[in-house]
Amino acid sequence: MSIGTFLQDQVLGMAWLKELIGRGLSALGVDLESRLGGSLHFFLYDMVKIMVLLTVLILIVSYIQSYFPPERSKRILGRFHGLGANIVAALLGTVTPFCSCSSIPLFIGFTRAGLPLGVTFSFLISSPMVDLGSLMLLTGVFGWRVAAAYVALGLVVAVAGGTLIQALQLEDQVEPYVRCPGGEEVPQEKLTWRDRLSYAWDQALSTGKKVAPYVLVGVGIGAIIHNWIPQELVVKVLGGNGPFGVILATAAGIPMYADIFGTIPIAEALLAKGARLGVVLSFMMGVTTLSLPSLILLRKAVKPRLLGIFVGVCTVGILIVGYLFNGIQGMLL
Numbered sequence: 001m002s003i004g005t006f007l008q009d010q011v012l013g014m015a016w017l018k019e020l021i022g023r024g025l026s027a028l029g030v031d032l033e034s035r036l037g038g039s040l041h042f043f044l045y046d047m048v049k050i051m052v053l054l055t056v057l058i059l060i061v062s063y064i065q066s067y068f069p070p071e072r073s074k075r076i077l078g079r080f081h082g083l084g085a086n087i088v089a090a091l092l093g094t095v096t097p098f099c100s101c102s103s104i105p106l107f108i109g110f111t112r113a114g115l116p117l118g119v120t121f122s123f124l125i126s127s128p129m130v131d132l133g134s135l136m137l138l139t140g141v142f143g144w145r146v147a148a149a150y151v152a153l154g155l156v157v158a159v160a161g162g163t164l165i166q167a168l169q170l171e172d173q174v175e176p177y178v179r180c181p182g183g184e185e186v187p188q189e190k191l192t193w194r195d196r197l198s199y200a201w202d203q204a205l206s207t208g209k210k211v212a213p214y215v216l217v218g219v220g221i222g223a224i225i226h227n228w229i230p231q232e233l234v235v236k237v238l239g240g241n242g243p244f245g246v247i248l249a250t251a252a253g254i255p256m257y258a259d260i261f262g263t264i265p266i267a268e269a270l271l272a273k274g275a276r277l278g279v280v281l282s283f284m285m286g287v288t289t290l291s292l293p294s295l296i297l298l299r300k301a302v303k304p305r306l307l308g309i310f311v312g313v314c315t316v317g318i319l320i321v322g323y324l325f326n327g328i329q330g331m332l333l
Contacts, residue, residue, distance in 0.1 A: 093126030118166020173306035222265035246322035253286025282322030
């Protein structure tokens with residue numbers, strides 16, 4: 001076994017854990033070939049795998065994030081202009097492990113600090129859609145080719161969306177309280193590596209508690225799809241080359257509220273049942289970027305016209321990415 005395959009299958013994919021749980025259930029007399037037994041196996045394996053990976057990855061990402069507090073992020077973004085600023089904002093979003101709702105206060109802070117509107121929207125799109133933790137977890141589930149393509153295209157959507165919003169000159173569509181300058185910057189204290197590690201551990205615990213219910217629901221839905229919904233139905237609705245699968249998946253994701261960790265088990269089960277790759281990934285992007293709760297919260301900061309343009313830009317970007325993934329699925333899987 002090559003090092004790359006070992007890392008993907010045994011370290012990130014935790015195939016050893018799947019086998020271990022399967023043996024444990026078999027020893028208890030559970031028939032893994034039955035629907036109930038297969039669902040239980042899927043649920044226990046995915047729940048443990050995702051929570052373990054999530055804890056480790058949030059530890060790493062939060063340690064990195066401790067070097068990029070909001071005030072420092074503002075200063076970094078303030079040094080760049082034009083397309084370069086949008087690219088840096090999108091990349092900065094990858095080191096902030098926030099869901100869409102958690103990203104909005106930072107978006108407000110950046111906008112209030114005087115950063116260009118398009119730059120702040122590049123961050124707002126990238127932060128929930130793409131992060132370092134999702135890259136590693138996607139690699140463990142779908143392989144490094146899919147993970148790398150997802151992150152790359154997610155960054156393209158963030159940069160293109162922010163650039164377009166900037167070109168439309170929509171500054172007057174931000175609510176007045178957001179455009180008012182904030183108070184003086186609060187100097188950031190110099191942290192030791194122990195302080196950063198303590199911060200990372202606190203973030204891992206708090207994030208784990210916050211996302212665990214969504215992971216629980218996501219894995220539960222995934223287990224039902226994986227063992228109870230007929231494969232023929234999934235293939236008929238979301239498989240093949242029909243034009244509506246990506247649209248349906250994107251629309252289905254909007255009413256939900258979860259981060260990427262809660263959507264991965266559902267996407268994994270759909271893919272195993274025969275859904276197209278672009279369909280499941282557009283569903284994930286729809287949930288993480290355009291969830292209804294985050295749109296309601298964002299409406300408090302921007303006016304309806306800007307909110308509509310944001311939704312439209314993200315939707316078009318997600319659809320393009322979904323159809324593109326459908327076209328290159330054979331190259332990635």
